Amino acid sequence: MPELPEVEIVKRGLEPALLGKRIESAEVRRFDLRVPVPENLSSRAQGGRIQKIVRRGKYLLSFLGGDEVMVLHLGMSGRIHIYEPGDSMEIQKHDHIVLNMEGGARIVFNDPRRFGMLYLAPANDWQKQKPFSEMGPEPLGNEFHGPYLEKKLHRRKSNIKAALLDQKIVAGIGNIYACEALYQSRIDPQKLSGDIKGDEAEALVTSVKDVLQKAIVAGGSSLKDYRHTDGTLGYFQHGFSVYDREDKKCPGCDCKRGVQRIVQSGRSTFFCPAKQR
Numbered sequence: 001m002p003e004l005p006e007v008e009i010v011k012r013g014l015e016p017a018l019l020g021k022r023i024e025s026a027e028v029r030r031f032d033l034r035v036p037v038p039e040n041l042s043s044r045a046q047g048g049r050i051q052k053i054v055r056r057g058k059y060l061l062s063f064l065g066g067d068e069v070m071v072l073h074l075g076m077s078g079r080i081h082i083y084e085p086g087d088s089m090e091i092q093k094h095d096h097i098v099l100n101m102e103g104g105a106r107i108v109f110n111d112p113r114r115f116g117m118l119y120l121a122p123a124n125d126w127q128k129q130k131p132f133s134e135m136g137p138e139p140l141g142n143e144f145h146g147p148y149l150e151k152k153l154h155r156r157k158s159n160i161k162a163a164l165l166d167q168k169i170v171a172g173i174g175n176i177y178a179c180e181a182l183y184q185s186r187i188d189p190q191k192l193s194g195d196i197k198g199d200e201a202e203a204l205v206t207s208v209k210d211v212l213q214k215a216i217v218a219g220g221s222s223l224k225d226y227r228h229t230d231g232t233l234g235y236f237q238h239g240f241s242v243y244d245r246e247d248k249k250c251p252g253c254d255c256k257r258g259v260q261r262i263v264q265s266g267r268s269t270f271f272c273p274a275k276q277r
């Protein structure tokens with residue numbers, strides 16, 4: 001599932017194809033995504049000229065120049081394909097939405113599991129609408145710091161892993177980067193949120209920023225190659241320390257058992273019991 005770094009990379013890949021360009025037409029092939037695509041999306045999006053693209057958490061917002069902003073969420077399995085002008089394009093299975101751009105580029109939203117979303121929101125007060133109105137700060141921004149996190153975790157009964165996934169505390173973190181940030185800050189994912197204070201909250205914030213930034217850099221460096229291959233943006237193989245590495249040793253670890261997998265709130269958590277306490 002794409003998290004903040006992958007969505008950020010999708011944004012950077014889309015910008016050259018979209019910014020300043022007019023949407024000649026929008027074809028919707030399936031309306032039944034997680035949130036139904038507006039029936040009149042085509043007529044509302046047509047003629048819009050993309051002014052800017054903003055990422056907020058795991059969402060991308062494309063401002064169409066008028067009263068509306070196009071909101072995209074990739075869900076579990078959503079992908080964006082960019083076809084440059086002149087590229088031959090055949091509609092693939094699960095291609096649900098096609099934007100035909102001025103100049104000939106085509107942007108395709110493909111989503112086998114259909115947990116993604118594409119809808120329109122008012123451009124001037126999208127931040128007052130859910131989910132944005134309830135969303136915590138951007139993890140890479142200045143509002144996300146140790147004292148903020150400590151305050152949000154105060155007296156919270158959930159484990160710290162669940163708290164990191166709560167978009168109301170901080171936006172954009174999913175399962176992979178929660179595991180990696182907890183590993184880097186040496187915090188046991190089962191630890192009670194309310195017990196994370198002071199230096200430990202500070203260390204966790206630093207680790208969150210670090211793992212996200214490194215993933216963006218890694219994704220950015222492979223961006224060109226991705227567009228050269230099949231135009232698919234948004235999924236990258238990172239060198240993870242613990243995520244999906246059950247029974248393997250984490251970097252520089254002398255633990256006998258290696259990385260352990262447990263299930264928290266129905267989702268796999270990977271951690272090193274020797275390093276994380």
Ligand SMILES: [Zn+2]
Nearest residue numbers: 250253255272
């Ligand atoms: Zn280890």
